[in-house]
Structure formats: C-alpha cells, structure tokens
Amino acid sequence: MAFIDLTSLGKSFGPTPVVRDFDLALHQGEFVSLLGPSGCGKTTVLRMVAGFETPDSGDIRIEGQSLLRQRASQRQIGMVFQSYALFPNMTVADNVAFGLRVAKLAPAQIDKRVDEMLDMVGLAAMKGRYPYQLSGGQQQRVALARAIAPRPRVLLLDEPLSALDAKIRVALRTEIRTIQRQLGITTLFVTHDQEEALSMSDRIVIMNAGRAEQIGTPEEIYNRPTTRFVAGFIGTLNVIEGQLGTEGGTVLTCAGGRLALPGTFGASPGETLSVAVRPQSLRPAPIDGDGLRGTVRHVEFLGAFTRLHVSCGPNTLLVDCFARDLAANLSVGSQIALTVPPDEVLRLSA
Ligand code: ATP
Numbered sequence: 639m640a641f642i643d644l645t646s647l648g649k650s651f652g653p654t655p656v657v658r659d660f661d662l663a664l665h666q667g668e669f670v671s672l673l674g675p676s677g678c679g680k681t682t683v684l685r686m687v688a689g690f691e692t693p694d695s696g697d698i699r700i701e702g703q704s705l706l707r708q709r710a711s712q713r714q715i716g717m718v719f720q721s722y723a724l725f726p727n728m729t730v731a732d733n734v735a736f737g738l739r740v741a742k743l744a745p746a747q748i749d750k751r752v753d754e755m756l757d758m759v760g761l762a763a764m765k766g767r768y769p770y771q772l773s774g775g776q777q778q779r780v781a782l783a784r785a786i787a788p789r790p791r792v793l794l795l796d797e798p799l800s801a802l803d804a805k806i807r808v809a810l811r812t813e814i815r816t817i818q819r820q821l822g823i824t825t826l827f828v829t830h831d832q833e834e835a836l837s838m839s840d841r842i843v844i845m846n847a848g849r850a851e852q853i854g855t856p857e858e859i860y861n862r863p864t865t866r867f868v869a870g871f872i873g874t875l876n877v878i879e880g881q882l883g884t885e886g887g888t889v890l891t892c893a894g895g896r897l898a899l900p901g902t903f904g905a906s907p908g909e910t911l912s913v914a915v916r917p918q919s920l921r922p923a924p925i926d927g928d929g930l931r932g933t934v935r936h937v938e939f940l941g942a943f944t945r946l947h948v949s950c951g952p953n954t955l956l957v958d959c960f961a962r963d964l965a966a967n968l969s970v971g972s973q974i975a976l977t978v979p980p981d982e983v984l985r986l987s988a
Contacts, residue, residue, distance in 0.1 A: 893951020
C-alpha cells in the first residue's frame with residue numbers, strides 16, 4: 639500500500655480549474671518532486687495536502703486514512719516555504735522549539751530535540767541568534783529544522799531554494815536530501831527548476847495545466863519523455879514532426895530530410911509522428927550522405943562542448959558537438975548534414 643495517496647484531486651478558483659484529476663501515490667520515505675511551469679497548480683496540490691486549501695473533489699489519504707476532515711494542525715505535516723517564514727522576534731532555538739511547545743513536549747525533551755535538529759542542519763552555534771542575523775541559506779536551514787523537529791509524517795517543501803543564490807542552492811539541495819534520507823521522511827517537493835528536480839528526486843511528476851502529464855524516475859523523465867510538453871520542459875530536446883515511411887528501412891520523412899528509426903517504431907507507414915532528439919544525439923555528417931540537411935545559424939562555445947543552432951525546414955535544431963567532431967570550416971552560414979543513431983530517436987505520444 640502507498641503511504642500517501644492522492645486520488646482524483648480537483649480544485650478550481652472561481653470558474654478556473656487549477657488542479658484536475660490529479661493522482662499520485664508516494665511510498666514511505668520517498669522524495670517526489672512536482673515540476674512544472676508557473677501556474678500549473680503545484681503549490682495548490684501541496685496546500686491541499688497541508689490542509690490550507692480544501693479540494694473540490696478527490697481524496698488525500700495517509701496510510702489509508704483520509705485527511706480531509708482533519709485541520710492543518712492535526713495532520714502532522716511539516717512545511718517549508720520559499721520565504722522561510724521564520725518568527726522574526728524569536729531566536730533560532732525558539733523557532734525550532736515552536737512546534738514542540740505546541741505539541742506540549744516536556745522542556746528537557748524540547749531542549750534535546752532542538753539541539754539535535756540544529757546539529758543536523760549545522761547551526762548549533764547559532765541557537766541564540768535572531769533570523770535577521772542569519773543569511774538566507776541559514777534561515778532556510780532553521781525553517782527546515784523547525785519543520786522536521788516535531789517528527790512529522792510528511793514533509794512538504796514549496797520552492798525552498800528559489801530565493802537563494804546559485805551556490806547556496808546547490809549546497810542546500812544536497813543537505814536537504816541527506817537529512818530527508820537520514821530521517822526517512824516522505825517528502826513532496828515543489829519546484830520549477832528541472833535540474834533541482836532531476837538531481838534530488840526518487841520520482842518526478844511533470845505537471846501541465848493542473849494535471850500530472852508524466853510520472854517517473856529522473857532517468858525515465860529525462861531519457862523517455864512521453865509527450866511534447868515533457869520533452870520541451872526537460873532540457874533542450876529537439877522536437878521533429880514527420881511521416882513514417884518504410885522505403886529502405888523505417889524512416890521519418892520530415893522537412894529537411896530523413897531520419898532512420900529503429901524497427902517498426904510502433905507506427906504504421908504514412909502515420910504523422912512527433913519525435914524528440916537530444917542535442918548530443920545529432921551528429922554532423924558528410925553533406926552528400928543520408929540525414930537531415932540544414933544551415934548553421936549560430937555557434938555557441940560552451941566550454942566542454944559547442945552548441946550549433948541549425949535551421950532545418952521550419953525547425954531550429956540544437957546540436958551539441960565536441961571539438962573533435964566539428965569540421966574546422968563550420969561557421970555561421972555553413973550547410974550541414976546531421977544524423978542520429980536510430981535508437982536515440984524518442985517517440986512522443988502527443
Ligand atoms: P508557481 O510556480 O508560480 O508558484 P504553481 O504551479 O505553484 O505556480 P499555483 O500556485 O498552484 O501554481 O497556482 C495555480 C493557479 O491558481 C494560478 O493561476 C494562480 O493564480 C491560481 N490561484 C492559486 N491560489 C489562488 C487563490 N487562492 N485564489 C485564486 N486563484 C488562485
């Protein structure tokens with residue numbers, strides 16, 4: 639049985655549906671990210687789990703028991719917000735102790751737990767400080783300690799890293815994940831940052847207009863996006879549309895040329911298909927050979943590799959090449975042919 643079950647959740651604000659028919663099951667101890675563009679309903683899902691919003695339809699269960707009749711304060715859920723939301727007039731220790739005092743733990747037990755939590759987030763030396771005396775990263779560590787101190791059943795993280803600068807963000811995402819694993823706490827994490835979701839999650843839910851568009855491990859989402867939306871949202875995939883042909887093997891005939899496909903590609907001759915190709919799967923090839931043909935429009939040197947922007951029919955394809963694969967005379971305006979190993983062409987369903 640799943641630890642947390644969200645079934646057919648729906649929520650509208652006025653006439654606008656914001657979350658639609660949303661299903662998700664989390665296993666105990668799992669770290670799951672909700673990833674999607676601004677306004678797709680991620681925070682609303684989290685707020686319904688926390689008890690700050692009431693779903694119009696569907697259910698939220700933990701270990702089989704519905705939460706819908708419980709107030710937020712009864713749900714044993716810890717939450718961390720983008721804005722830290724610490725109590726400004728309380729010390730670090732008092733912030734962390736807050737939930738423990740509400741739960742009426744004995745003072746000695748509270749002191750012990752506060753020390754444990756501050757040790758865990760590396761802030762033992764800052765117990766007596768006030769939030770204004772801390773950096774953003776330190777404030778967010780306090781917020782995390784405060785959320786986990788009462789040993790909640792579930793941890794909800796709403797873009798906790800978005801307000802921090804890049805270096806702290808990367809450090810803190812490792813710390814959050816380490817602590818989450820150590821405590822084995824089931825976690826739902828909201829982000830619009832692909833890299834964050836890919837690097838931290840056991841599984842990712844890609845949300846589009848209130849729905850779960852694809853759910854999978856980071857590897858599945860990255861390597862096998864099933865729709866155009868997911869392909870477009872994760873990384874820099876090239877989406878190419880064409881007709882399936884069988885002349886000389888299975889091929890996709892598209893503006894700009896032909897792409898060889900593996901096997902039958904699960905489609906019938908004549909069918910119109912969308913496929914996705916990674917920038918690093920496209921290889922420059924001899925101009926008189928097979929493949930797609932296009933014109934180099936822009937060359938970006940990105941250190942480890944060079945990214946070509948190649949116009950090919952109606953599409954601009956991104957092509958990542960290592961220096962050794964680049965013809966010396968390739969520059970803006972050059973004609974180029976591109977090939978893809980057939981098994982690196984991904985089929986999209988919509
Ligand atoms: P972001 O990444 O920008 O925070 P999100 O995916 O978390 O976006 P939500 O905050 O869930 O999106 O909001 C989804 C939609 O619902 C948005 O269009 C938002 O304006 C709207 N919305 C959210 N809360 C309310 C509310 N209390 N009243 C009216 N509309 C709301």
